[in-house]
Amino acid sequence: MNPEGVDIALTMSMLLHAKPLDEVHVMRKVVIDGSNTTGFQRTAVIALNGSITVEGVEVPIEQVTLEEDSGRKTGDTKTSVIFRLDRLGVPLIEVSTGPVIHDPEQAGRVAFAIGRILRATKKVKRGLGSIRQDLNVSIKNGALIEVKGVQELELVSKAVGYEVQRQLALLEIKDELRQRNVNASDIKEEFVDITDILSGSESKIVQSTLKQGGVALAVKLPSFKGLLKRELTPNVRLGTEMAKRAVFWGRVGGIFHSDELPAYGIDSSGVEAVAEKLGCGDLDGFVVVADSLENSKDGLRAVVERAREAVERVPEETRAANPDGTTVYLRPRPGAARMYPETDVPPVQIGEDRLEQLWENLPRMPEELAKELETKHSLSSKLATQLVDSDYLPLFEEIVAQAKGVAPSFVATVLTESLRSLQREQVPVENVREDQLKQAFDLVSKGATAKESVLDVLKWLAFHPDGIAEEAVDMLNLRMLTKLDLENIISKVVESNQTFVQENGSKALGRMMNLVMGEVRGRADPRQVTELLRSRLEQVRT
């Protein structure tokens, strides 16, 4: 195991008041969706039994684990999933809180507080995805649902809220099905071939399936009429849940359910014929799948299973968060059985000496850190706090140490307030890399461009992620003028206003200054302009 990774995990554990273990054992957690090329994720408990206080409430930290990150899914086709492996194997620290968070807003606040402590180590990289929240949500009579991949803090309370709403809606559906006297055993794995009925339909999916020798199968869902289209969360219906299961287990492209038909090229006569062939009564629904025989059967089996669950309970699932906070089915929830020892990595003993050394070098907590920034770099307390809460603190320190000619308060303002306001203007500032930010401040420090130009440079870089700051300065014509250039410009302005200068003498300075600055703004230091202009005016008079 990477010793630095272990040290950081131990440090974080200490900040979360968790007790480090004497000996760390690496486990393999089976993950067979392809995101780990080995088929398992290596994970180890580093510390247990911590706690933090968030707004007066004590939140237990059950466990801190060190894991390896998985590959990121970047796309898929019907038969394959594409992963990027650049994140695979990167150390990842997982902090699990106890089940004591009672409302969505509190979840957001706790996530924020943990993030703040983690940032205090200055080891957390900036950027979307470097801190992710997995949420375990359960409600009374509902089920424990794990929501994966909530990347933005703002989304935590929203995702929790939606999940509560989804489970409540599922419980309502369950009650309605009960009232309609349906039992799970009434939903049968009886798949009827309806290829002949749909062969004449205009549905593109059906037509292309048939061309490839596939079939259309249907299954009756007794008493489900009207419930399939019931919205659980925005744009997620019971039918959607069934579709996701069918896609996962049956590798099919999707399903058609009776509540959304006629549509998709299947007309009402087709719908009636299918209902008749399945023997559907007034309250019955059905689901159709068109694919190869094997896939269609697997897909409908998954639909039947989901329908049976709808009658009985909210099923335990692992779900993935959408950008709007709603979620979709990802995979079934695994148990402890998928964990077994990693024999390639020997156990790591955490000695007293190591702990002591880490303890002595424990980073300061956010409040202390802000105080220190205030005094060391003469920042306002607001700016210091903003910096501590941003992802940019390590970068700030690097820039300030390197670009000595720039005021720390200016750097802090750009990294916190200015970047955020650019973001609000829809400038994709997330494209700007740390090295580009450093370049921009370097150029100011060296006098190659004015500090007023930094925002324009960053804006340009946001739209030209492959560019460098030097390039931006040139493209935007923001390079500082040399003294000679400046003198030439001043001479030209003064000459073309000769009469005015001669009439007004030294009082002409103000107006001349405006004219010159109009031409050189962003490319010259106003103090230098004043100086040169003044001496030029002297010359003219004498």
Added chain:
Amino acid sequence: MTVLLLEGYHGGVLQKLRKSRAKIGSIIRLTSKSGEVFEGILIPRSEYSDPTHLVLKMKNGYNIGISLDRTQKLEVIGEGEKPHFTKPSPPASHAGLPKVSIISTGGTIASRVDYRTGAVQPALTAADLASVVPELSSIAEIDTHILFSEYSESIGPTHWKGMAEEVAKKIANGAEGVVISHGTDTLHYTAAALSFALEGIPVPVLLVGAQRSSDRPSSDAASNLTGAVALAARADMATIGVAMHRDLSDHIIVAHRGTRVRKCHTSRRDAFKSINSDHLASYNLKTGQIELANEAAKRDRSRKLVLKPRFDQHAYLIKFYPGMNPGIIDSAVSTGARGIVLEGTGLGHVSGHLFDSVKRALKQEVPVFMASQTIWGRVDMNVYNTGRDLLNLGVAPLEDMIAETAIVKLMWVAAQTKSAGKIREMMLQPIAGETTSRTLAEAF
């Protein structure tokens, strides 16, 4: 017995556990001096671990190690389940399938994991195998035999002899194909050895291994075994071969000729490559289709198998490197070498400062052969002066034979004859497809 019940524990921890009557699998509660409480199932410990920690599996599946020094109290609060493997029912046999014998020599080509404790148990009986790789019972009628259990690197000429004799026995008993499971590191040496030891083999004999052990989801054990059994059962060839993954995906298992195959990667599943030749046959795991890719002797049960299982270990493979001490050749000769294969550079060269030693070896009737360390390609010692000089000294070039096959062949040849001249002659004569007169461009 107590030691087994507390596998891997020794010293102070072992005593403490014994005193508390704890066993592997017991549910244990530890209270630390600072009042922390840990609960979990006692897990076996690796034999190299220290005597001061014990390992518990917590309810959530994670293992943790707790130091005894920090422990105030150790109680057994319950008996957990012991790691156990239910005996699978014997496979349903399909009448009329070809008979394939599986001989196991070590490596865990197939094993089962007890996910609670992480214990791994090799699956070696026919029933075990069928439960782990159920496909097998629809491909062939399988019988299994555990010949020995050795790590690949510990296998040598005595094991080759044992394997050759066992194969002959299986064929005499009616096997229509033989599969030998074997650790992968020296799989190709064994394959070459059997190629020479089993003359006139009437059915295919395929060695198979796994680059990833079967406790990993990325394991190639089951798919390689399936491919090997299918090829042994059905491919119309009668050759010694190695059956492994063709590429990274679980798609095609290829059989390489035993004398022309080499492990070329530490860990990839397609580590085995046919060198200077095409593979023999391939098996498509999805369609079950077999394709023959190279000319090999056809199956013929009437062909007489001649067993020549002896090897003489007084044979040396010496790899040349810049700055090499020539004394290593003299030392080989003085320890009774009956032949030396030099693994030279490029087309077959060693530095001039070795010439005297080479001369001395040849003078003492120790034949010296040349293979190339480039792995692929053919030696040609007529191109440069050094090569011509070595030829003049009497070094014999081994065409496109790979160095690993060359040393195995030399051990075998040395056991077949007493004469140095005959050794030289047999080394240059193709016996089991180890050289060809023409190396195709596609073979690289």
